[in-house]
Amino acid sequence: QLVEGDDGVIVDHNVERGNPADAPQLAPAVDRVRTRAGRPPRTVTADRGYGEKAVEDDLRDLGVRNVVIPRKGKPSAGRRAEEHRPAFRRTIKWRTGVEGxxxxxxxxxxxxxxxxxxxxxxxxxxGHGVLAHNLVKISTLAA
Known part of the structure; x- marks a missing residue:
């Protein structure tokens, strides 16, 4: 699992044995970021593998204002309207960059x-890969 800031710097990563479910890992990752930064991130986005109401509730309990995660399964009409809002779609497109x-x-x-x-x-x-990436990224941002 990989968590990056809006500037492309990796702020948290985790390696688990096997192939655990995505959803239960997100809130602990955001909590680690919140602890390091001293405040919760304003927006959290992830792919559909994290799309559960319980995950959104956990993130809101941590102080995240904007949770932008498409839900698993067939969404209700209200949820479909939420996921088609321009801000939601723009944030999802940004998240796609993480795949790159x-x-x-x-x-x-x-x-x-x-x-x-x-x-x-x-x-x-x-961890060594993250460190090397972040050193390059931060030096690029600082230049």
Whole structure:
């Protein structure tokens, strides 16, 4: 799981053994970001794998004002109207850019395959990729 800020800097990442469900991992990730930043993010967006009412409620309890996550399954008419609002659609399009970031991390920062065995080794490998990416990104932003 990867959490990035609006400037493209990765602010949280997590590696889990196996293939756990997405939804239960989002609120703890946002809470870690809130703890580090001293305030909750204003907006949180994610793909449909996180689209559950309980996730939205958890994020709002953490202080997130705008939760922009398409719901799983067939949405009600009210929810469909919500998901077709221009602000919702604009934020979802921005989220799609994260997929490109993941692809770049795989190609350029070793995320395609860990070279260290074990889950702990994978966490180290991913962390080094995040560090390298963030150093490049921050230096670009500072220039």
């Amino acid at each position: 970031r993941i692809s770049a991390l795989k190609r350029g920062y070793g995320w395609d395959r860990t070279r260290i065995d074990s889950t702990e080794g994978a966490k180290i490998w991913v």
